Amino acid sequence: MKLGLRIKRFFYRRIMKPNILKLYQKENAMVDRRNTIASTEQSPSRFDIPMGLIEHAEQGKPNNIMNRTTMRPMISNIKNIHKSYDSLRENSEKPKEKITDAILEEIKDFGKKHGIVNLGFTKLPHHLIFKEKAVLHDNAIVLVLEMDKDKIAKAPSRETVGMVMNTYNNLGIAANKIAKFLRNHGYSTHASHPLGGIVLYPPLASSAGLGWFGRHGLLITPEFGPRVRLAAVFTNITNLPYAEENPHSWIPKQCATCGKCIKNCPPKSLYEQPIIKENGLKTHNDSSKCFPYFTGNYGCSICIKVCPFSTTGYKKLHERVMKK
Numbered sequence: 438m439k440l441g442l443r444i445k446r447f448f449y450r451r452i453m454k455p456n457i458l459k460l461y462q463k464e465n466a467m468v469d470r471r472n473t474i475a476s477t478e479q480s481p482s483r484f485d486i487p488m489g490l491i492e493h494a495e496q497g498k499p500n501n502i503m504n505r506t507t508m509r510p511m512i513s514n515i516k517n518i519h520k521s522y523d524s525l526r527e528n529s530e531k532p533k534e535k536i537t538d539a540i541l542e543e544i545k546d547f548g549k550k551h552g553i554v555n556l557g558f559t560k561l562p563h564h565l566i567f568k569e570k571a572v573l574h575d576n577a578i579v580l581v582l583e584m585d586k587d588k589i590a591k592a593p594s595r596e597t598v599g600m601v602m603n604t605y606n607n608l609g610i611a612a613n614k615i616a617k618f619l620r621n622h623g624y625s626t627h628a629s630h631p632l633g634g635i636v637l638y639p640p641l642a643s644s645a646g647l648g649w650f651g652r653h654g655l656l657i658t659p660e661f662g663p664r665v666r667l668a669a670v671f672t673n674i675t676n677l678p679y680a681e682e683n684p685h686s687w688i689p690k691q692c693a694t695c696g697k698c699i700k701n702c703p704p705k706s707l708y709e710q711p712i713i714k715e716n717g718l719k720t721h722n723d724s725s726k727c728f729p730y731f732t733g734n735y736g737c738s739i740c741i742k743v744c745p746f747s748t749t750g751y752k753k754l755h756e757r758v759m760k761k
């Protein structure tokens with residue numbers, strides 16, 4: 438067996454797998470813990486990317502996501518997911534519940550310093566919590582981080598997947614820092630990492646008014662189209678300024694005349710029309726086709742690259758659609 442392959446298998450078996458199994462124990466402990474908010478019967482199952490990667494490696498299937506550029510951010514991602522659980526013990530037993538406008542502004546500034554390009558607030562619908570997972574609070578601060586434009590334009594490539602893993606890592610670090618920042622002000626928080634999160638992020642972000650779904654099932658934001666990653670901080674703060682409307686509901690009109698993501702998806706995993714599952718949630722992507730391709734082709738990202746919201750941009754497309 439080639440040295441590179443041996444290192445890869447060692448990394449997955451000896452480092453990633455035991456760490457991920459420990460994470461599952463922490464997730465299960467949240468479900469068993471008193472006063473947490475659990476998933477509902479309508480909740481979706483989480484598609485577990487880190488464990489999926491390990492299974493691919495164990496079965497000897499093509500997997501070039503794991504390479505020299507991604508190993509370090511992958512380890513850091515796992516470390517920061519652990520931290521999001523371990524830091525829960527730092528929450529005050531009698532946290533404050535009301536936030537002032539001044540602290541809200543401080544969160545936005547603090548987020549910006551850590552690369553957060555936008556954040557929004559919403560009540561977490563409990564059916565968005567993944568099956569057999571639980572969160573500490575259901576008031577959500579949703580965080581958006583940009584992915585590098587030039588590296589998305591090179592997708593799929595080693596450079597692209599390296600950038601994606603680093604974006605996950607930077608966002609996970611920012612979510613933990615924002616959770617800590619609020620704890621230091623006397624509130625209770627629970628950070629949800631962008632990789633292996635506890636909730637379905639795109640509908641949560643849409644509910645926070647941060648964008649709308651495209652036909653690729655990803656959130657389209659006004660700032661960067663689908664070229665973003667999402668995370669959240671859940672908190673006991675009861676007076677967050679929840680979004681009351683969503684100005685991006687025109688996006689399906691653009692999608693109706695486009696379909697580029699569907700045409701350009703190499704394994705044809707995107708549905709022409711989303712499927713409505715029994716739980717009422719929509720699914721746009723057949724993960725049994727996407728994931729093997731994605732794993733063998735540097736995390737793919739072609740659907741993000743070809744989307745006109747990544748290339749032409751939100752503003753121009755909005756003007757065109759409104760003129761029609």
Ligand code: SF4
Nearest residue numbers: 651652692695696698
């Ligand atoms: S590629 Fe076209 S159809 Fe797909 S999400 Fe983007 S705008 Fe919509």
Ligand code: SF4
Nearest residue numbers: 702727737738739740
């Ligand atoms: S990541 Fe690639 S395989 Fe998966 S839906 Fe997008 S284009 Fe298709």
